[in-house]
Amino acid sequence: MLQGFSERLYTSPFSTYLRTEFWIIPVSQTIHILCVAIVIASAAAISARMVGVMGRDQPLADFAKARAVWVFAALIGLVLTGSVQTLAEPEREFGNPIYLTKMALVLVATGLSGVFLILLKRQTPLSTGGRIFGFLLVFLWALITICGRWIAYL
Ligand code: HEM
Numbered sequence: 017m018l019q020g021f022s023e024r025l026y027t028s029p030f031s032t033y034l035r036t037e038f039w040i041i042p043v044s045q046t047i048h049i050l051c052v053a054i055v056i057a058s059a060a061a062i063s064a065r066m067v068g069v070m071g072r073d074q075p076l077a078d079f080a081k082a083r084a085v086w087v088f089a090a091l092i093g094l095v096l097t098g099s100v101q102t103l104a105e106p107e108r109e110f111g112n113p114i115y116l117t118k119m120a121l122v123l124v125a126t127g128l129s130g131v132f133l134i135l136l137k138r139q140t141p142l143s144t145g146g147r148i149f150g151f152l153l154v155f156l157w158a159l160i161t162i163c164g165r166w167i168a169y170l
Pocket of ligand 1: 045048049052055056094095097098099101102105108109119122157158160161162163164165167168
């Protein structure tokens with residue numbers, strides 16, 4: 017079913033336009049990778065604040081909230097640019113298990129990041145479990161980044 021849908025989408029005028037207009041994919045990929053950098057840098061900064069190596073003059077919850085705004089803005093950019101790339105090459109993406117895994121992980125990581133923010137609001141100071149949770153989130157975003165790059169090789 018997904019294959020039939022991908023095939024029809026691939027031959028649609030919109031998908032053909034995205035693929036053949038020479039600047040669209042490079043520009044979309046460039047914005048995608050800049051948004052990845054924002055997500056990873058912001059998540060890493062929150063971890064650095066948790067261990068006290070940066071932003072010690074600001075409460076952890078305020079520090080994290082300021083970075084979370086950037087993470088969620090970058091996620092919007094990732095959804096938009098990722099959709100452009102998906103619509104341009106639907107068969108390449110929907111037929112790829114790493115792409116599907118990456119999409120599932122994006123949903124999980126976005127949900128867990130929301131949970132982490134709620135935890136930060138409720139717990140002062142953040143418990144050890146809460147800190148471990150925060151560190152694991154950085155690894156989850158890194159895993160998604162690895163999946164993104166590996167889509168091209170499977
Ligand atoms: C719903 C959101 C997203 C969609 C729809 C999406 C979709 C895509 C697509 C279609 C590609 C091209 C893969 C290929 O054909 O080679 C890609 C590449 C990539 N994505 Fe995403 N993505 C999303 C979110 C993310 C997130 C959250 C991250 C990491 C934090 C990420 C990291 C990457 C990386 C590192 C690449 C490889 C870029 C390159 O080497 O040029 N993506 N993504």
